[in-house]
Amino acid sequence: MSSKARAKHAQRLDALSMLGKDLTRRSRAHCELCHISGVKLASFEVAPIQDVPDIEHTIFLCETCNDQLNKPKTIQPDHWHCLSVAVWSEVRPAQVVAVRMVKRLSGTIQWAADLYEQVYLEPDVIEWIDQGDI
Numbered sequence: 001m002s003s004k005a006r007a008k009h010a011q012r013l014d015a016l017s018m019l020g021k022d023l024t025r026r027s028r029a030h031c032e033l034c035h036i037s038g039v040k041l042a043s044f045e046v047a048p049i050q051d052v053p054d055i056e057h058t059i060f061l062c063e064t065c066n067d068q069l070n071k072p073k074t075i076q077p078d079h080w081h082c083l084s085v086a087v088w089s090e091v092r093p094a095q096v097v098a099v100r101m102v103k104r105l106s107g108t109i110q111w112a113a114d115l116y117e118q119v120y121l122e123p124d125v126i127e128w129i130d131q132g133d134i
């Protein structure tokens with residue numbers, strides 16, 4: 001990594017850690033997908049990744065959600081029943097990730113396919129969803 005790239009990377013990490021306080025407040029210290037509380041939460045940037053991380057493109061997630069989103073091979077479909085609530089989230093970036101995950105699961109999991117058919121989305125949310133995989 002060049003020193004310029006390293007500086008940029010450090011700047012991004014700073015910005016993300018500053019978001020931690022706002023994310024804690026918005027999520028009331030609950031995972032914004034599965035709503036578990038009392039566990040360690042970490043920020044997750046929702047694609048497309050912004051030049052400067054901001055709260056409108058970041059969600060707060062537990063380790064289970066974070067790991068399975070980052071490593072699709074580790075996905076345990078049973079964990080994701082939480083999506084039936086999360087797809088209606090008023091937190092837009094959480095809704096976007098929830099629907100992307102339902103879409104991903106819908107190929108193999110019947111309840112996910114049913115949910116994907118039922119969910120109603122605003123046009124701008126659909127547009128955002130189409131701009132990334134997860």
Ligand SMILES: [Zn+2]
Nearest residue numbers: 031034062065
């Ligand atoms: Zn979670």
